Amino acid sequence: MKIFVPADSSAKSVGSDSVARILGAALSQADMVRNGSRGMYWLEPLVEVETDQGRVAYGPIYPADAESLAEALNGNGEHPKFLGVTSELPWIREQNRLTFKRVGIIDPLDPADFQAHGGLAGLQQALVKTSESIIDEVMASGLRGRGGAGFPAAIKWRTVAQAQSEIKYICINADEGDSGTFADRVLMEGDPFTLIEGMAISAIATGATHGYIYIRSEYPDAISVMNAALDIAREHTWIGPAILGSHHAFEIAVRVGAGSYVCGEETAMLESLEGKRGMVRPKPPIPALSGLFGKPTVINNVMTIAAVPYILAHGGDSYAAIGTEKSTGTSVYQLAGNIAQGGIVELGFGVSLRHLVEHFGAGTRSGAPLRAVQVGGPLGAYLSAGQLDVAMDYESLTAIDAMLGHGGIVVFDETVNMAQQARFAMEFCAEESCGKCTPCRIGSIRGVEVIDLMIRGENRDDNRELLVDLCEVMTDGSLCAMGGLTPMPVLSALNKFPEDFGLSQERTQP
Amino acid sequence: MSAREWDPIEANALVNSCVMRGNPLVALQSLQSQYGFVHPEAFEHVAQAFNISRAEVFGIVTYYSDLRTELVNGTEVRVCMGEACQAVGARTLLRELEHFESNHAEMHMFVSEVFCMGNCALGPTAVVGATLVGLANIDAVVTLFHEVQS
Ligand SMILES: Cc1cc2nc3c(=O)[nH]c(=O)nc-3n(C[C@H](O)[C@H](O)[C@H](O)COP(=O)(O)O)c2cc1C
Ligand code: SF4
Ligand code: FES
Numbered sequence: 075m076k077i078f079v080p081a082d083s084s085a086k087s088v089g090s091d092s093v094a095r096i097l098g099a100a101l102s103q104a105d106m107v108r109n110g111s112r113g114m115y116w117l118e119p120l121v122e123v124e125t126d127q128g129r130v131a132y133g134p135i136y137p138a139d140a141e142s143l144a145e146a147l148n149g150n151g152e153h154p155k156f157l158g159v160t161s162e163l164p165w166i167r168e169q170n171r172l173t174f175k176r177v178g179i180i181d182p183l184d185p186a187d188f189q190a191h192g193g194l195a196g197l198q199q200a201l202v203k204t205s206e207s208i209i210d211e212v213m214a215s216g217l218r219g220r221g222g223a224g225f226p227a228a229i230k231w232r233t234v235a236q237a238q239s240e241i242k243y244i245c246i247n248a249d250e251g252d253s254g255t256f257a258d259r260v261l262m263e264g265d266p267f268t269l270i271e272g273m274a275i276s277a278i279a280t281g282a283t284h285g286y287i288y289i290r291s292e293y294p295d296a297i298s299v300m301n302a303a304l305d306i307a308r309e310h311t312w313i314g315p316a317i318l319g320s321h322h323a324f325e326i327a328v329r330v331g332a333g334s335y336v337c338g339e340e341t342a343m344l345e346s347l348e349g350k351r352g353m354v355r356p357k358p359p360i361p362a363l364s365g366l367f368g369k370p371t372v373i374n375n376v377m378t379i380a381a382v383p384y385i386l387a388h389g390g391d392s393y394a395a396i397g398t399e400k401s402t403g404t405s406v407y408q409l410a411g412n413i414a415q416g417g418i419v420e421l422g423f424g425v426s427l428r429h430l431v432e433h434f435g436a437g438t439r440s441g442a443p444l445r446a447v448q449v450g451g452p453l454g455a456y457l458s459a460g461q462l463d464v465a466m467d468y469e470s471l472t473a474i475d476a477m478l479g480h481g482g483i484v485v486f487d488e489t490v491n492m493a494q495q496a497r498f499a500m501e502f503c504a505e506e507s508c509g510k511c512t513p514c515r516i517g518s519i520r521g522v523e524v525i526d527l528m529i530r531g532e533n534r535d536d537n538r539e540l541l542v543d544l545c546e547v548m549t550d551g552s553l554c555a556m557g558g559l560t561p562m563p564v565l566s567a568l569n570k571f572p573e574d575f576g577l578s579q580e581r582t583q584p
Numbered sequence: 585m586s587a588r589e590w591d592p593i594e595a596n597a598l599v600n601s602c603v604m605r606g607n608p609l610v611a612l613q614s615l616q617s618q619y620g621f622v623h624p625e626a627f628e629h630v631a632q633a634f635n636i637s638r639a640e641v642f643g644i645v646t647y648y649s650d651l652r653t654e655l656v657n658g659t660e661v662r663v664c665m666g667e668a669c670q671a672v673g674a675r676t677l678l679r680e681l682e683h684f685e686s687n688h689a690e691m692h693m694f695v696s697e698v699f700c701m702g703n704c705a706l707g708p709t710a711v712v713g714a715t716l717v718g719l720a721n722i723d724a725v726v727t728l729f730h731e732v733q734s
Contacts, residue, residue: 349607
């Protein structure tokens with residue numbers, strides 16, 4: 075018997091390690107795999123068993139359910155938490171998993187399992203292509219950066235490829251600081267070789283010889299899985315002095331963050347990688363020409379690079395056929411907050427927010443009516459219940475003064491107080507500002523004060539004007555998006571939920 | 585937590601071992617994870633080892649919230665205050681834990697805030713010592729706190 079008990083850190087947060095221990099002791103003849111998560115977090119710990127019909131799932135199996143499950147598995151397999159064949163569950167079946175194809179399915183650190191499920195096909199393609207034709211393939215895919223800005227990956231790569239330098243770097247942004255996002259973590263814990271494969275392809279395309287993965291310290295499991303995966307990849311020559319016996323040399327190291335949100339901003343990340351304070355650098359020069367230690371540097375998010383192996387293996391055109399015209403391919407949406415069925419949904423760009431929240435997410439966890447949804451992390455806009463029909467792609471969200479960011483979707487029910495959320499956005503900016511520019515460093519503190527005055531009911535209309543004015547200064551006068559986008563959650567809360575700021579008499583139901 | 589007692593000679597050796605493969609931040613992070621804090625007496629040595637000023641070392645230490653100049657006395661309980669956890673009651677959990685912390689000073693619970701542990705689908709989220717707790721509530725956190733303490 076083969077059973078799967080996730081070692082994903084979120085699954086562990088609800089007891090999967092204890093479940094694994096209990097099942098391991100009770101089913102000593104069974105072969106246990108500690109897989110990543112399938113991304114159905116409300117069902118974690120999700121235990122799977124290999125059967126004649128395929129893998130079947132039981133969940134959520136909390137430690138208290140583990141004994142009874144072990145008994146069931148020793149018998150006919152019947153258990154009240156039986157869910158059916160995992161791949162047939164609508165939540166999984168209705169997704170289009172390309173980047174997350176193997177996550178939750180394979181043993182994260184088993185190279186044979188990785189290859190048996192299509193791993194390395196992209197790298198093998200890259201090795202028989204020229205640098206130019208790899209970049210053409212990525213260009214044809216239309217792949218855009220998944221870290222927030224949505225910049226075309228191929229253009230960055232081309233700039234680095236054409237730059238003349240002995241040393242070039244690839245820096246992977248795994249800082250994933252946005253609250254409500256966890257896709258990078260789940261991929262690194264569940265299928266780390268995919269990130270390594272993508273980096274190796276990028277190295278071959280750009281001529282980079284050194285790579286760094288900058289992982290936030292809040293992700294200790296991702297750090298240890300990535301480090302273990304790098305050792306294995308080195309043993310198998312997937313990286314190292316001669317990638318798969320070719321003339322390409324590429325080495326990768328993990329670097330750990332130290333608890334700073336701004337270090338997710340690419341130039342602050344470079345400073346941090348150089349061992350300095352995470353102060354944002356002015357651009358130009360762009361990192362593609364003068365990045366880490368002044369050398370040409372590719373900076374991409376984990377999700378961007380993890381999409382690359384598929385693109386090389388299946389062709390850029392087939393990737394571009396998914397999604398919308400300008401937002402091509404799949405996006406890895408993350409359902410979080412007050413949501414009944416939270417987790418990872420990978421689908422072509424352009425799906426409606428309503429479909430994600432109501433169909434996949436099954437509405438609020440509390441059962442109370444939904445009131446607001448924050449899309450795109452702490453710098454993203456709050457949308458009202460009336461805006462759920464927006465299509466989830468870069469252009470459609472921009473059109474309603476919102477942004478996709480890293481794909482995080484945080485649901486709030488009717489108990490939320492939007493003035494408090496706006497205050498929090500300013501407070502967060504004040505806390506995390508790198509301090510380089512005044513509008514961000516001081517403006518955010520003033521912002522908290524003004525919102526406090528409004529909450530207390532002092533000169534609300536005047537203070538509203540002041541707040542709008544302050545937001546304008548922050549938007550126009552900040553060096554980076556920390557100060558520049560903090561007004562987005564603030565103004566969206568103010569404009570769509572004025573009643574919470576005491577600006578109209580009654581708080582109306584959405 | 586199981587940090588070792590500060591030892592200046594050993595600390596300097598640890599800093600030296602970071603010179604080849606690292607940078608001042610890596611050295612400071614190594615000290616932090618080894619001892620649970622960075623003793624200010626190490627600043628001078630880090631500055632010399634990496635050929636930067638003591639002020640720069642001070643700047644790095646104060647910039648990063650992971651780096652501390654004093655040892656936490658007791659077991660740290662971090663509560664996630666990211667928006668996704670706020671949406672499911674993180675503010676209440678934080679208040680309750682702060683209450684517990686001040687009412688049971690003898691137990692040495694040290695409550696702090698953190699912004700997102702990547703557990704946003706299973707909030708509220710807390711971290712007791714090094715253990716991540718999803719669907720957290722005061723009882724679960726306190727129970728685990730006692731386990732970690734003993
Ligand atoms: C305050 C701030 C925080 C950011 N945090 C992250 C992050 O955690 N992860 C990330 O990939 N990009 C983050 N970004 C975006 C990066 O600056 C950069 O655009 C991205 O890493 C580029 O990779 P991509 O083109 O693959 O998206 C952040 C930007 C800002 C302004
Ligand atoms: S906007 Fe804020 S975080 Fe960005 S550079 Fe200016 S002070 Fe630093
Ligand atoms: S917001 Fe709390 S874990 Fe992400």
